[in-house]
Amino acid sequence: MSQILKIALTQIAPVWMNKSASLDKVSDYVTKAAREGAELIAFGEACVPGYPFWVDATGGAQFDNPMQKEIYAYYQTQAVCIEEGDLDPLCAQLKKSQMAAYLGIIERAKDRGGHSLYCSFVYIDAEGQIGSVHRKLMPTYEERLVWSVGDGNGLRTHKLGAFTVGGLNCWENWMPLARASLYAQGENLHVACWPGSVHNTQDITPFMAKEGRSFALSVSSLMRRDDVPLDMPYGKEIKAALSEMPANGGSCLAAPDGSWVLAPETGEESLRFATIDHEFVRRERQMFDPSGHYSRPDVLSLNLDQARQSCLHIKNK
DSSP states (O other): OOSEEEEEEEEOOOOTTOHHHHHHHHHHHHHHHHHTTOSEEEOOTTTBTOOOTHHHHTTTTOTTOHHHHHHHHHHHHHSBOGGGTTTHHHHHHHHHHTOEEEEEEEEEOGGGTSSSEEEEEEEEOTTSOEEEEEEOSSOOGGGGGTOOOOOSTTOOOEEETTEEEEEEEGGGGGOHHHHHHHHTTTOOEEEEEESSOHHHHTTHHHHHHHHHTSEEEEEEOOBOGGGSOTTSTTHHHHHHHSOSOSBOEEEEEEOTTSOEEEEEEESSOEEEEEEEEHHHHHHHHTTOOTTTTTOOTTTOOOOOOOOOOOSOOOOOO
């Protein structure tokens, strides 16, 4: 088994509020990464069809507001429904390219009625199989006005060559127990997805790498005021209310000792590559291993419920 893994970090602006066009853009970047021999590609939080920047900018907390209702209803139409096959072409492309991927989506989950939305981080393996769909445990602040609370079903790790990879959404990466649940499942390559902004990624990425003695990858989306389509509901009003660049990127990669492999980059779309070596992980685990020799399960342990939550449990006679 090769100890080397080539990864691709994207930093792209979704075709905001357009599911099919955003998926086409994701496909284009997969094609570019495949040409360079990447084995894993990662995309930012809510990459398809985009982060709900309108909420903070347009008074989204106003109760029973017709404008907010109409924008949310439109957002629903552009959300990803896995059960309806929205990700099938991407899965087939990844299988053909023999590349794994982490993709941030807004998920319209049929198993919860098909109307509520979840901020989900999807892992697709190199055989084109969806390995996990992690629904964000706790949406942050104004996100709770549009996204539902997730569960522990997607708190899973996946073997990828010599590495074991896991991922979390945005501020979930600040949750010590969420990180610990992945460490305990053998994670040594951590993928953190963000809607974009270097202030989120520049401090926590090397911290997570050093805490987990793992490679830590932060991958951000990008958002510019001109990305707002004027043909969507209240597009003109949203565009007028936003700053010039609501999300400036900040994608980066840190090594298991906290040093930069790829320092944060801001302000423009990019596709960057890095080749990482599992030996680096093994060297750093000599001094500290958070779920191995430096753990004390007789004193401290963690319970993880990976059941997919549902409001209906049917028992047949």
